[in-house]
Amino acid sequence: MLDGILLVFFTLAFLGLVGLLLHKLPILKVIDVSQVDNLKQQQVKHELVDARLKRKLTTWSKKLKKYLSPLIFWERKIFAWFYSQADRWEKSIEQKIAVQTAPEKLAAAALAKAQSLRAGGKLKEAENIYLQFISQHPGRLDAYEGLAEIYLDQRDYEEAREVYEYLANKGEVRESSLGLARVASGQGLLDEAKSQYLSSLTVINAIQPHLELAQIYNQLGNTAEALRHLDEARKLEPNNPKILDFYIELSIVNGQPIEAQAALDVLKEANPDNQKIAGFARTIRELAQKLKPKKVFPINKVSSFGLTIKGRKK
Secondary structure (H helix, E strand, O other): HHHHHOOOOHHHHHHHHHHHHHHHHHHHHHOOHEEEEEHHHHHHHHHHHHHHHHHHHHHHHHHHHHHHHHHHHHHHHHHHHHHHHHHHHHHHHHHHHHHHOHHHHHHHHHHHHHHHHHHHOHHHHHHHHHHHHHHHHHOOOHHHHHHHHHHHOOOOOOHHHHHHHHHOOOOOOOHHHHHHHHHHHHHHOHHHHHHHHHHOOOOOOHHHHHHHHHHHHHHOOOHHHHHHHHHHHHHHHOOHHHHHHHHHHHHHHHHHHHHHHHHHHHHHHHHHOOOHHHHHHHHHHHHHHHHOOOOOEEEEEEEEOEEEEEOOOO
8 A cells, every 4th residue: 555655646746747847848948058158158258357357456466565565664653653642642631630630739729729819809718718628628737827817817806816826726836926916916915916926036037027026116115126126127138128217217216317327328229219218318417416416615714813714715
C-alpha cells in the first residue's frame, strides 16, 4: 500500500513539471539564445572598465597622498598646536576663576567695596556690607575696625565705643585706643580722650594721634603741651601744611616768634597759596616787636650840696 501512495505522489509531481514547461514554452520561444553571448561579452567589458578605473583611482590616490603628505603633516602639527593652546587657555581661565572665587579673594573684594563706599560718602551701604561680612567671618577683626570707623563718621559714638571695646578685649590695642580716644573726643570727654591718645602713642608714633592730642590739649588750655605734640608731628612730616598752620598759631600763643617765623618760612614753600601767610607774618612781627627788650639808659650820680641827683650821660 505504501508503494501505491508513493507512486501516486511521483505521478502528480511529474504531471506538475510537465504543466510548468508547457506554461513557460511561449517565453522560451521569444528568448534569442544568440544574445546570451553578447550579454556575457558586455559584462566582461564592464568588468574590465571597472578594473581599469580602480587601478587609475588607486594610482591617483597614491600620487595625491604623496603630494598631500607634507600638508597633512603640517595640518596635524597646526591642529595639535591649536589644541594645546586651547587647552592652556582653558586651564588659565579655570585658574583665574578659582582665584577670583577663592574665599580670601572674595573677602578682600567685599572689604575693598565697603571702603570705597565709605570714601564716596555712602555710609549706610558700607555699614550693611560690614555687618553682612562680619556675620559670615566673625573672626576678621579688620572688618570690625572698618565698621567702627563708619560709626565714627556717622557720629554714632555709642555704637563705635562698643566695637572698639570689643577690639580692645581681643588685644587690638593699637586700633582700639585711638578709636576710643576719638569716641571720647566726639562726646566731649576731653580728659578721657587725652588719656586714650597718650595710650595710643605708646604703641604707635604717628601724625594723627599727635595732631589730635594737640587739639585736645589746646581745648584744655594747655598750649605748651599742645605745641610739644605738634613739634613731634612736624618731625614726622616737616612740610605738612596743616601741621605748620597749627604750629604757627600755637607758637604765637606761646610767645615764640622765632619758632613761628621758622615754621612760616617752611609753610611759604610748602603751600604758597595759603591765605593766612600775610596775617601770620604781621602777627609775628608785632609779637617780636612787643617782646623786643627796651633800651636801658645808664645813670650818672652827681653830688651837689650833699645831695645825689640822677641824670643822663652825655
